[in-house]
Amino acid sequence: MNWLAAIGRFALGSLRALGHHAFFFWELMRTLPTSLRRPYFAVAQVHALGNLSLLVILSSGLAVGFVLALQTYYALATYGAADSVGLVVNLSLVRELGPVVTALLFAGRAGTSLTAEIGLMKAGEQLAAMELMAVDPKSRVLAPRFLGGIVAMPILALLFSAIGILGAYVVGVLMIGLDAGNFWSIMENGVDVRRDLGNGIIKSIVFGVICSFVAVYQGYEAKATPEGVARATTRTVVISSLTVLMVDFVLTALMFSTR
Amino acid sequence: MPSESTRTNHGPVGADTLIEIDHVSFGYEPGRNVLNDISMRFGRGQVTAILGGSGCGKTTLLRLIGGVHRVDQGSVRVDAEAIDTRNAEQLFRLRRRLGMLFQFGALFTDLSVFENVAFPLREHTDLDDAMIRDIVLMKLNAVGLRGAAMLRIAEISGGMGRRVALARAIALDPELLLYDEPFTGLDPIAMGVTANLIRKLNDALGATSLIVSHDVQECFEICDYAYIMAAPGVVIAHGRPDELNASADPQVRQFIRGEPDGPVPFHYPAPPLAQDLGLGA
Amino acid sequence: MSRKGIETLVGGFVLLGIVALVFLALKAANLSSFSGDETYTLLAKFDNIGGLKVRSPVRSAGVTVGRVESIALDPKTYQGVVRLDVKKSVQFPADSSARILTSGLLGDQYVGLEAGADEKNFAPGDTIKQTQSAVVLESLISQFLFNKAADAGSTPAAPAPATNGGKK
Numbered sequence: 001m002n003w004l005a006a007i008g009r010f011a012l013g014s015l016r017a018l019g020h021h022a023f024f025f026w027e028l029m030r031t032l033p034t035s036l037r038r039p040y041f042a043v044a045q046v047h048a049l050g051n052l053s054l055l056v057i058l059s060s061g062l063a064v065g066f067v068l069a070l071q072t073y074y075a076l077a078t079y080g081a082a083d084s085v086g087l088v089v090n091l092s093l094v095r096e097l098g099p100v101v102t103a104l105l106f107a108g109r110a111g112t113s114l115t116a117e118i119g120l121m122k123a124g125e126q127l128a129a130m131e132l133m134a135v136d137p138k139s140r141v142l143a144p145r146f147l148g149g150i151v152a153m154p155i156l157a158l159l160f161s162a163i164g165i166l167g168a169y170v171v172g173v174l175m176i177g178l179d180a181g182n183f184w185s186i187m188e189n190g191v192d193v194r195r196d197l198g199n200g201i202i203k204s205i206v207f208g209v210i211c212s213f214v215a216v217y218q219g220y221e222a223k224a225t226p227e228g229v230a231r232a233t234t235r236t237v238v239i240s241s242l243t244v245l246m247v248d249f250v251l252t253a254l255m256f257s258t259r
Numbered sequence: 260m261p262s263e264s265t266r267t268n269h270g271p272v273g274a275d276t277l278i279e280i281d282h283v284s285f286g287y288e289p290g291r292n293v294l295n296d297i298s299m300r301f302g303r304g305q306v307t308a309i310l311g312g313s314g315c316g317k318t319t320l321l322r323l324i325g326g327v328h329r330v331d332q333g334s335v336r337v338d339a340e341a342i343d344t345r346n347a348e349q350l351f352r353l354r355r356r357l358g359m360l361f362q363f364g365a366l367f368t369d370l371s372v373f374e375n376v377a378f379p380l381r382e383h384t385d386l387d388d389a390m391i392r393d394i395v396l397m398k399l400n401a402v403g404l405r406g407a408a409m410l411r412i413a414e415i416s417g418g419m420g421r422r423v424a425l426a427r428a429i430a431l432d433p434e435l436l437l438y439d440e441p442f443t444g445l446d447p448i449a450m451g452v453t454a455n456l457i458r459k460l461n462d463a464l465g466a467t468s469l470i471v472s473h474d475v476q477e478c479f480e481i482c483d484y485a486y487i488m489a490a491p492g493v494v495i496a497h498g499r500p501d502e503l504n505a506s507a508d509p510q511v512r513q514f515i516r517g518e519p520d521g522p523v524p525f526h527y528p529a530p531p532l533a534q535d536l537g538l539g540a
Numbered sequence: 541m542s543r544k545g546i547e548t549l550v551g552g553f554v555l556l557g558i559v560a561l562v563f564l565a566l567k568a569a570n571l572s573s574f575s576g577d578e579t580y581t582l583l584a585k586f587d588n589i590g591g592l593k594v595r596s597p598v599r600s601a602g603v604t605v606g607r608v609e610s611i612a613l614d615p616k617t618y619q620g621v622v623r624l625d626v627k628k629s630v631q632f633p634a635d636s637s638a639r640i641l642t643s644g645l646l647g648d649q650y651v652g653l654e655a656g657a658d659e660k661n662f663a664p665g666d667t668i669k670q671t672q673s674a675v676v677l678e679s680l681i682s683q684f685l686f687n688k689a690a691d692a693g694s695t696p697a698a699p700a701p702a703t704n705g706g707k708k
Contacts, residue, residue: 040543040547043546043547043550044546044550046550046553046554047546047549047550047553050550050553051549051550051552051553054553094564121368124363124365124368125361125362125363125365126365126366126367126368128327128361128365129359129361129365131327131354132325132327132354132357132359133354133359133378133379133382134350134351134354134355134382134383135378135379135382135383140382152553154557155553155554155556155557155560156557158557158560158561158564159556159557159560161560161564162559162560162563162564163560165564184567188567192595193565195595197561197564197565201561
């Protein structure tokens with residue numbers, strides 16, 4: 001019966017963790033109005049999380065665009081449908097790869113830095129000092145980072161998709177020699193702004209909320225030791241990535257089911 | 260609630276009480292109390308030292324005064340008003356009146372020295388940049404670091420960092436100053452500077468200072484009154500420095516003189532040496 | 541990094557995002573071709589709409605002039621009722637016909653409008669009377685097989701009159 005007790009304990013522990021996350025989310029939401037009164041801090045975080053991620057996102061987007069174009073060309077050329085390379089790459093990027101890959105990269109680059117920064121601030125008693133100075137650390141430190149991530153993520157996802165399409169253009173038209181006119185017109189006709197682009201943007205906003213929240217939570221709850229912070233950053237990446245992928249499945253099923 | 264008749268004298272005579280610790284018990288986990296039914300009184304305008312070995316609950320006491328945790332039993336009263344940790348408005352008012360110096364400074368590492376000291380001013384006042392600049396420079400001047408205003412936190416030494424933290428703690432001219440191990444890890448000069456500053460600031464601001472430390476000599480030189488605590492969270496003696504120096508209590512004597520063995524044993528509890536080495540029966 | 545510097549950089553970042561959005565929406569999607577135009581509604585009933593979807597294009601002579609707004613089943617006649625949003629700038633004579641066609645061999649299906657010769661045009665809300673349903677592959681195959689069987693059935697009948705037979 002030991003394994004039954006173990007499962008029970010695991011289930012209860014997971015429920016407690018979920019509840020703790022929910023409470024924390026609620027507390028964070030409550031501090032948003034006060035923290036928005038001094039928007040500069042959120043703006044500075046958009047810089048730290050968005051601008052400083054540009055290199056990773058843009059180079060990955062370009063690389064993904066190159067490879068996608070190449071692979072879809074190989075696949076479509078056998079059916080004589082090579083002109084549809086642009087369309088396929090666009091749809092793949094805007095609907096899926098843009099939001100998802102950006103979220104994964106964001107979790108790795110920006111999420112870990114958020115977790116480490118907050119964890120180290122906690123270890124150095126900076127958050128306690130703030131609290132004793134009658135400044136709410138959730139409002140002053142956590143909320144701006146959370147908001148910064150939510151603003152930065154959709155922009156990064158759009159940039160990823162855009163530069164991916166440009167990369168596909170370079171490979172498809174400039175290198176392979178597909179017709180430029182067909183490349184753009186087939187793409188234009190096949191991609192719907194509301195359904196594909198709009199849903200992709202909604203996805204990236206949702207992923208932004210997930211990654212920012214997980215990063216901030218793990219940092220705040222980290223144990224104030226070097227191993228504690230290290231483990232927290234690992235957890236940020238793992239939990240963010242898995243959650244993003246699962247939510248992506250649900251959203252895709254909801255958004256792109258054929259009616 | 261203890262009545263008047265059961266209140267014995269737990270503090271300095273003749274001084275108006277700012278903070279009263281009234282039969283407080285507290286533990287981070289249920290069943291393991293860090294503080295056991297202790298009572299203390301801190302006089303207004305005085306420098307009071309809380310001395311004791313590690314693990315006797317001194318730092319926890321400071322956190323209770325700052326309203327960080329809720330006491331399990333008893334009450335902590337500031338200006339005769341009991342602290343209710345659930346009352347956010349009361350905590351806010353309390354914390355505006357106090358300044359705390361953490362053991363390692365707890366400076367904001369992403370800000371400069373100037374910005375660290377300016378932090379409470381920016382958060383709690385509407386003063387314009389020019390006024391803030393003047394006040395920050397004056398506070399830094401009081402701790403002797405006006406010239407270091409533009410340095411980053413990574414560029415200053417530990418002792419300097421403590422002084423910056425002190426400047427930050429007095430930025431809003433608090434009535435109550437809490438010092439958590441201010442002398443730990445400092446060289447003799449820095450220690451002398453810090454002790455001097457604590458006393459001078461207390462008198463200049465007309466504030467009340469509580470120093471948690473285990474450095475008996477430095478504290479006795481500057482404090483008006485002292486409490487000696489021992490694990491598990493009890494007061495073993497209190498009085499003026501000259502009174503404590505003359506005490507005949509063996510526990511007090513061992514602590515003040517730093518004797519290696521006495522009521523606090525040298526050996527961690529263990530079976531007899533012969534048994535461990537496998538000799539004898 | 542100064543405060544103004546950070547704000548400028550963030551402004552640049554957001555601007556980049558807007559540029560990317562505009563690029564994706566205009567250049568890489570169908571925003572420019574059909575948005576904001578005034579439209580009027582036409583109805584068309586089909587026996588079989590095939591693979592027609594909502595937001596499928598409505599084309600005339602190959603030029604996109606509208607979108608399918610909704611598809612429903614008429615509970616009385618069991619026909620598919622398709623609502624079309626057609627650009628106001630394009631009017632069709634009242635005897636125009638609608639067919640469901642496929643773009644390319646494996647492409648999406650769309651509604652093709654062929655202009656008639658009537659002097660009067662459709663009014664908004666009118667129903668297109670002449671419609672042709674989508675080609676369903678199964679019907680095509682069975683028709684093909686039926687024709688084949690009919691051919692095979694008629695040729696054995698020819699040799700029965702034997703000698704002076706030959707081709708009829």
